[in-house]
Amino acid sequence: xxxxxxxxxxxxxxxxALTARPRFAxxxxxxxxxxxxxxxRIAREKYAPFNRLVDTxxxxxxxxxxxxxxxxxxxxxxxxKALADSGLLAAAQDYELGGMQLPYTVESAAHAFLSKxxxxxxxxxxxxxxxxxxxxxxxPAQQRAFATREFSGEWAGTMCLSEPQAGSSLSDIATxxxxxxxxxxxxxxxxxxxxxxxxxxxxxxxxxxxxNIVHLVLAKIPGPDGKLVPGTxxxxxxxxxxxxxxxxxxxxxxxxxxxxxxxxxxxxxxxxPNTLLNFGEGKFTPGGRAGAIGYRVGAPGQGLAGMFHMMNxxxxxxxxxxxxxxxxxxxxxxAYARERPQGRPMGPAGKDPASPQVPIIQHADVRxxxxxxxxxxxGALALLLYCARLVDEQHTGDAAAAAEARLLLEVLTPVAKSxxxxxxxxxxxLAIQIHGGYGYTRDYPVEQYWRDNRLNxxxxxxxxxxxxxxxxxxxxxxxxAGLKAVAARMQRTIDAALPVPAGPLPELHEYAxxxxxxxxxxxxxxxxxxxTGVPEEALANAVPYLQAFGHTVLAWTWLDVALAAQRLLAxxxxxxxxxxxxxxxxxxxxxxxxxLPRIDAWLAVVASRDDxxxxxxxxWF
Numbered sequence: 211x212x213x214x215x216x217x218x219x220x221x222x223x224x225x226x227a228l229t230a231r232p233r234f235a236x237x238x239x240x241x242x243x244x245x246x247x248x249x250x251r252i253a254r255e256k257y258a259p260f261n262r263l264v265d266t267x268x269x270x271x272x273x274x275x276x277x278x279x280x281x282x283x284x285x286x287x288x289x290x291k292a293l294a295d296s297g298l299l300a301a302a303q304d305y306e307l308g309g310m311q312l313p314y315t316v317e318s319a320a321h322a323f324l325s326k327x328x329x330x331x332x333x334x335x336x337x338x339x340x341x342x343x344x345x346x347x348x349x350p351a352q353q354r355a356f357a358t359r360e361f362s363g364e365w366a367g368t369m370c371l372s373e374p375q376a377g378s379s380l381s382d383i384a385t386x387x388x389x390x391x392x393x394x395x396x397x398x399x400x401x402x403x404x405x406x407x408x409x410x411x412x413x414x415x416x417x418x419x420x421x422n423i424v425h426l427v428l429a430k431i432p433g434p435d436g437k438l439v440p441g442t443x444x445x446x447x448x449x450x451x452x453x454x455x456x457x458x459x460x461x462x463x464x465x466x467x468x469x470x471x472x473x474x475x476x477x478x479x480x481x482x483p484n485t486l487l488n489f490g491e492g493k494f495t496p497g498g499r500a501g502a503i504g505y506r507v508g509a510p511g512q513g514l515a516g517m518f519h520m521m522n523x524x525x526x527x528x529x530x531x532x533x534x535x536x537x538x539x540x541x542x543x544x545a546y547a548r549e550r551p552q553g554r555p556m557g558p559a560g561k562d563p564a565s566p567q568v569p570i571i572q573h574a575d576v577r578x579x580x581x582x583x584x585x586x587x588x589g590a591l592a593l594l595l596y597c598a599r600l601v602d603e604q605h606t607g608d609a610a611a612a613a614e615a616r617l618l619l620e621v622l623t624p625v626a627k628s629x630x631x632x633x634x635x636x637x638x639x640l641a642i643q644i645h646g647g648y649g650y651t652r653d654y655p656v657e658q659y660w661r662d663n664r665l666n667x668x669x670x671x672x673x674x675x676x677x678x679x680x681x682x683x684x685x686x687x688x689x690x691a692g693l694k695a696v697a698a699r700m701q702r703t704i705d706a707a708l709p710v711p712a713g714p715l716p717e718l719h720e721y722a723x724x725x726x727x728x729x730x731x732x733x734x735x736x737x738x739x740x741x742t743g744v745p746e747e748a749l750a751n752a753v754p755y756l757q758a759f760g761h762t763v764l765a766w767t768w769l770d771v772a773l774a775a776q777r778l779l780a781x782x783x784x785x786x787x788x789x790x791x792x793x794x795x796x797x798x799x800x801x802x803x804x805x806l807p808r809i810d811a812w813l814a815v816v817a818s819r820d821d822x823x824x825x826x827x828x829x830w831f
Contacts, residue, residue: 211326211537212250213790215319218592222774223599228313231606242316248296249320256292257327260285264330264481265658269417269473277493278470280416280483289331290419293324294363299338303345307361314605318530318598322591325534329662330481336413336524340367340426343520344449347508351398355459356424356449365422369520370409370450370487378675380428380514381441385409385489387429387448387504397505398457404501405429405450406490408471411669415485416452416470422461423452425468426520427489427504428513439511447513448504450489454496467502469493478661522619524670525627526597532666533590536634539641539659540583546654547571547580547644570644579644581800583637588797589764590630592771597626614695621684621692622763624676629760631666632673638663677752680759681816682745685736693736696763700729703770718776721769721802728762728806731813738817750824751815758812765806772798 219225220239228234260283269280293299301317303309324331341360344353359365376382385407389395394402405427409415416423430444438444454464471486492500508516551567559565570576600622603615638660642649649656667673685693707722735755739748775794778787815822 211323211541212246213786214588214591215246215322215595217774217778217790217794218595218771219315219319221778222592222771223315223595225313225315225599228315228602228606233311233606234313237312242312245298245301245310245312245316245320246323249298250323252289252292252296253323253327256285256289257324257331260289261328261330261481262655262658264328266480268475268480269483271470271473276465278416279418280470280473280485282417282419282481282483286331286481287419289328290363299341299363300361303361307358309361313598314601315595315598318526318595321527322530322534325531326538328481329531329535330479336369336520337363337365337367339520339523339527340369340424342523343426343516344507346519347447347516348449349400351457352400352449352505352507355399355455355457356451359422359459360424364420365424366414366417366420367424368412368415368426369517369524370412370415370425370427371517371521372411373408374410374486378672380445383407383428383430383445384438385427385429386438387431387446387506388501389431390501390503399455400449400505400507403429403431403448403504403506404490404499405448405504406501409487409489411474412485412487413482413669415483415487417483421453422455425450425452425487426507426517428517429504431510442514443511445513446510447507447516449507450502450504454503464496465494466496467492467494467500477664478658479665521670522623525623525676526594528666528670529590529597529626529628529630530594532630532634532663533587533594535659535663535666536583536587536590536630536637539638539656540580540587542654542656542659543583543641543644543649544571544580547576576644578804579640581797582804583640584793585768585797585801585805586630586633586637588794589768589771589801590634592767593622593764594626594630596767597622617692617695618699620687621680621696624671624680624684624756625760625763627670628667628673628676628756629764631663632757632760635660635663635667673756674753677756678749681736681739681752681755682749685759686740690736693733697729697733700725700762700766703766703773704729706773707769717799717802718769718772721765721772721798724802724806725762725765725769728765728809731809732759732762735813735817739819742819746824747819747821751820754812755816758809758816761805761809761812765801768798768801 226239229237263283263285267283269282271278272281297310300307300309301312302314305311337360341357344357360367371380373383385405387403387405390402390404427448427450428445429448430438431446433439450468452466452468454462454466456462467490469488469491471488474484476484489502490500496503547570550570552570553567554565555568600615600619604612641656642660645654645656648654704722704726707718772795775791778791
């Protein structure tokens with residue numbers, strides 16, 4: 211995997227060009243290599259050996275005078291300490307914050323090793339996202355008291371959105387936040403409120419890994435009549451720490467009114483505690499009164515804008531987690547296929563029962579399943595690193611480049627989260643298939659990879675939510691500006707590949723034509739879906755649209771990667787580089803021959819505004 215990451219970073223994305231920018235001027239390919247080495251070592255020593263352990267020794271609850279505690283294996287504590295000590299939680303932050311000022315592209319590549327080694331132990335992604343949100347939307351005091359301690363790994367962070375009765379419908383949340391006294395505006399940590407409500411599906415919501423847990427909570431502030439404002443307009447964002455602190459972030463000795471209500475027992479990701487939390491139920495009484503103390507972040511009613519900063523970062527992280535689970539299954543099934551003897555070759559020689567069996571990798575159908583996994587996982591990894599590169603462009607490019615990067619990210623984020631989640635899971639299913647009956651047992655790791663990956667289509671915005679976001683908002687916003695920006699990027703790749711009729715993969719020019727056709731079909735289907743202007747008709751087939759759009763994006767990614775592989779072959783760097791490049795070209799060929807043609811069926815129901823699902827009646831089921 212390291213060779214693929216190095217190739218994508220340096221041969222494809224040309225990441226070294228970032229060192230010409232002032233923020234990254236202290237870095238070089240060598241310093242980035244050291245960061246990758248460190249993360250790879252931590253993953254190998256502290257994460258991978260314990261992936262099965264945290265799957266079997268699930269979080270458990272014990273009670274003491276301080277309330278319920280969630281107990282995790284010692285291996286998880288050591289993994290967290292190794293990650294915190296490495297400085298990787300703050301890798302992309304300013305030097306003044308203890309960061310390394312790494313490009314987000316390099317930080318993402320480094321974290322890929324951790325997700326591949328044990329996605330269930332990787333609880334740091336929400337902590338970094340939580341702190342990044344505060345750096346973007348919090349006050350200097352909030353940043354100093356909370357974010358800096360999260361970046362150091364001293365404290366952890368969560369995000370608390372969903373509620374038992376609301377699920378993904380954030381407009382229906384019922385958690386209340388009421389001003390805490392007449393002087394609530396005067397608290398140095400921000401306007402102080404008392405929160406009451408319940409939150410569900412909170413990853414790492416309770417544990418003993420760190421001295422404090424910083425919850426970012428969505429709640430509604432009552433209007434003058436005491437009633438909650440309906441819809442999303444009344445939603446505000448609050449910092450609700452597990453343990454209360456003063457203006458400098460020092461503990462006051464009081465426990466906030468945040469109580470563990472229970473653990474969710476999951477199919478996968480069993481090493482990460484997933485919790486139900488009660489805010490303000492009176493189990494603890496900070497200041498002598500019930501109600502969880504929270505500090506408002508940003509203006510009243512602007513909670514979603516702030517939380518989406520963290521949520522979008524989390525969606526890219528989930529896409530990366532799904533990708534690396536797919537990669538882990540691919541590598542495991544590749545190793546198994548090379549070692550497992552079964553059957554004999556086709557043809558006369560294979561008809562002799564006395565002839566030796568061959569490794570199953572010699573069978574074409576096994577190679578098909580391996581190629582599918584390779585095209586899914588390596589293609590998705592390329593897409594995620596491309597999105598990370600856009601984040602760097604957004605923050606360090608000139609005004610025009612930053613604006614374009616922001617627009618591209620708007621459209622690509624639903625794909626970056628959902629496509630790897632769906633097809634990373636399919637890759638894991640194929641890994642089980644290659645193992646045969648053994649793959650269905652716990653003697654091999656691939657069944658756990660599948661269970662862990664099944665969650666990724668659900669959390670941080672389910673598959674259907676991402677589809678509605680893409681077709682309902684992202685591709686039509688600002689007169690379709692985002693879709694046009696993505697199409698323009700695709701056209702650059704098409705133009706680069708069209709005039710290349712020769713070389714190690716002469717079909718590249720054919721694939722450029724196929725991609726141009728697919729792009730045209732996506733554009734036409736988008737227009738047809740919205741031809742009547744009726745959202746119910748346009749969005750009834752949003753998921754097939756997401757699948758087709760995602761496949762088109764991945765085809766573009768693979769074609770662009772293939773052009774870099776062609777260049778690598780032309781440089782004659784040796785047998786290892788040649789094998790890597792030819793593997794990328796073969797995966798590209800697979801994707802265009804086997805995968806891209808699938809978009810026609812998906813787009814057909816979108817373009818016709820097929821009403822089969824929309825008009826199905828409840829009692830007909």
